[in-house]
Amino acid sequence: MQQNSCPCGSGKPFAQCCDLYLSGKAYPNTAEALMRSRFSAFVTGNLPYLRKTWHPDTCPEVKQDDLNTRWTRLEVLRSKQGLKKSVVEFKAFFEDEEGERAMQEISLFKLHKKRWVYVGPLETWP
Numbered sequence: 001m002q003q004n005s006c007p008c009g010s011g012k013p014f015a016q017c018c019d020l021y022l023s024g025k026a027y028p029n030t031a032e033a034l035m036r037s038r039f040s041a042f043v044t045g046n047l048p049y050l051r052k053t054w055h056p057d058t059c060p061e062v063k064q065d066d067l068n069t070r071w072t073r074l075e076v077l078r079s080k081q082g083l084k085k086s087v088v089e090f091k092a093f094f095e096d097e098e099g100e101r102a103m104q105e106i107s108l109f110k111l112h113k114k115r116w117v118y119v120g121p122l123e124t125w126p
């Protein structure tokens, strides 16, 4: 893997991928791109970006200390883009004393003020 390749696993350099979103130069226009950029925000500890991309109704009180997980990589399993709602299923890998493990989630995204934001996890694929 290239040293400057984006944490989201797109294969593109960070500067030409999620960094555009994390730095506020652009805003992702699909839920999947938003999801990927949020993973990169977790990796880089970008708390303001996580808050900005969380639906105001469901955004928890995230603290910098909550971002200590050592995320290693992301795998997007499937995504369904709708007009106002989208879902993305992914596996996010992280490392701890026991080695590499993964969490899997089906995430719901909604358009809020014309921008995709993260709402929360779903029990099943809709």
Ligand SMILES: [Zn+2]
Pocket (backbone or CB within 6 Å): 006, 007, 008, 009, 010, 017, 018, 019, 036, 037, 040
């Ligand atoms: Zn990226």
